[in-house]
Amino acid sequence: MSADTNQEMAGLDAATSRAVGLLAKARLPLIAGLGTDVEGVRAALRLAHRTGAAVDHVGAAHIAGELRMVADAGSMTTTLAEARNRGDLIVVCGEGARRWIEETAPFASSETPYDWRGERTLLCLGCTAPTSVAAVAASEEIAGDPVDLLRELKAAIGGRPSSVVHETAVAKLREARFGVFVTDPRDFDHLGLELAQALVKDLNETTRFTSISVPAPAHGRGANLVSAWTTGGRLRVGFGRGFPEQDDWRFSAERLVADGEADLLIWVGALVPDLPDYAASLPTIALVPPGAQATADVVIEVGVPGIHHDAVLTDAVRDAFTFVEASDIATWPSVATVLDGIAAALDAGRENA
Amino acid sequence: MLTLLKGGRVVDPVNGATAVRDLYIRDGVMIAGPAEGEMPDEVHDVTGKIVMAGAIDVHSHIAGGNVTLSRLLLPELHVSEDPAAEGMPFDTARWSTYETGRLYAEMGFTTVIEPALVPTNALQTHLELADIPIIDRGALTVVGNDDHFLSLLRDRQGRDALRDHVAYHLAASRGLGIKVINAGGPAAFHSGLRAFDLDDEVPHYGATSRQIVTALLDAAADIGIPHPLHLHANNLAVPGAPATIADTIAAAEGRPLHFAHIQFYAYGKDADGGMVSGAEEIIRSFADAPNITMDVGQVMYGPTVTISLDLVKQWSGRTFASPGKWILQDGDAEGGGIVPLAYKKKNWVNELQWAIGMELFLLSPDPWRMLLTTDHPNGGSFTTYPKIMHLLMDREERRAWVEAMPEEARNKTAIAAIEREYTFEELAIMTRAGPAKVLGLSDRGHLGPGAVADIAVYDDLPDRTAMFTSARLVLKGGRPVVRDGKALGWTFGTTHHLSPETDPAMTRRIGSYLEGRFGVSPTAFSVPDAPSSARRTSRSSHV
């Protein structure tokens, strides 16, 4: 072990002790941000169970919009690869979806293993057509609020009266063989997302339609899935009663801080280095990537998953868990190591008491 | 370390008649007896108790993307309300992997197989399996509906290519066997079809369901997979499906084939086309075909959720969703359909489904080949197994249920006339030796020398439900993991999988296919040791 590593270990031990000191005093700790890999999320849930903490993730729209919509109404979705390869009509619902398509170019290839797909058609609701889509035979933009447009299209597809008749758009929807709606949960509330899903379901009465979402930031999808199989439910979750309770409102990080309920923040920021504004109003332990300029009571530098250490992360390219080998192995501890270390120190403290 | 299990009534039909006898375990493995003069290090006095091998479940949806989607869809069905036991975080978290492992272990189950391991999402299934404590796990790799396979079939690439394709995915996903779901049906659904029969063609590929099943039977034989091809057949829940099953058995031409949740196919038609029991028709096909194994998929009453990769079926089933919400996911090959259901005692169709499942158990001539499942959670939760065992072992218990059936249902099944009661030996075969044999796990399911010391000890109670709900003692690999019906803490078993030989040329070929299709390297789909071994070393609450 190098002198540097020894020094880091000593530093970690000291930081862990200070973190334990803060945790021992806390009535309701809050673990938030949660930008970390699978092992980090698992460790956070264990620590939360150990301390009665609440757990929230920074991807609020994913939780309160998309996953709320799933729990309220269900959904029809597909994988990004199926959307890219099979989709012959891409319905871009709003500016966020357009920007994501532009920036990550998921439809930039005209290639497909399904040689019967042919060229794509684009229908853009409340946004301009993204330029990164290949093999576009036709493109239509309809200006307006995407929610209004979805409502009007749903009425037209259902044969109900509507103030506006989008004749060519409706024809495109009816002609598609595998249409894909793209939404950004940040552009809609859960009811808006439900509306889009209701239209997708209606369209399936006569042809095939499905949807994809702009991925949640900071491994948000993965964090919620890990929570679902570990606690039975997605985030947000609280352990104050000794078992997990899922509640979007009660365990919202912002609300817990604003209402003065949480009295300690553990910011898990391996993938979200910037502390939220609310961190200024309560004691904070910040786990942040090396070099991040965090202001907090305890700052612990952690490795970035998939860069400084091997990690399992949901892969935005194929929206499933993927094992990512470290590209630049370094000695910073992982989030899981730090959180498990804190839990172990708490246990040791209890035994010594 | 030498352990003695003393004085129990040992029900182990593989190794002889039921008798009161001592069992010896050395370092987690059954042995014939101690060395001369050797004293045991540990003795469990189980005098007066029933002792069996740990039970094995061949088909239970306990892990993976679709199981977790059902968790997301139905929070109201699994609200947690009990504090966790000391040192056992999440053990009361309903529908969590932790609760799953605990509840199975407390019933004396020690190995459970997840039947739908999707190659493009294998890692999630393995992550979830690794978080199921106490029990051993395994999973069946889903094949036969993906574009690469169907293209090989269409382009007549030959039997070896199909074998190599299947071996690749079996190895890469770390499966214990292979499964096909409504062969070709999900692929057809993506292209807009809403029904799919044995001789229907998958659009664009020209392959029929029959051709897919036949090709996979060949592949399973050529690779040498111990578990027969695990088949979710066509026409699930369609009245008249017994004819499909008979045709499919014929298509197997004597090769080993396992039919999953056969109850859901045992629906006949009366003169008006209405649903009646088709159990006798199924049993006629089954009885004469020693190459065929089945699990029942018993329906039990109560709210549950159906989780299936059979998109055709789940699409048509969506109208029965209760509560009225459902998920349909078009996956890279199959995908998944999540449809909540409530099986009701007051609904004659549900009553009939229950009775048909019972008929299949009781008409089956061979407990080695007709295995106990509820297709958890599709027919009901695995936690209803003790009740099902009770109903099978006790005709009086069953009579009460049959008499409560509405006339409309009772006229459509022969259940009322069946007097048979399962013996302990038959039960031990159906839930231990049979599943072990069909899965190729020769070192479990029995208690002979060399077997893994996975053992369940029960009080011999007339109330079989109570008896099998709370094992008095469960040993996993010789170590106590459950006592007096309560798990003792978190230990972690292993996930069994095969490592078939793969063909380097096919590996390259699939690698470039995956790169083209997904835009990522094939390693993105791999299931490395690291995530699970990391778990072993990370400090969690192991006992």
Ligand SMILES: [Zn+2]
């Ligand atoms: Zn199943």
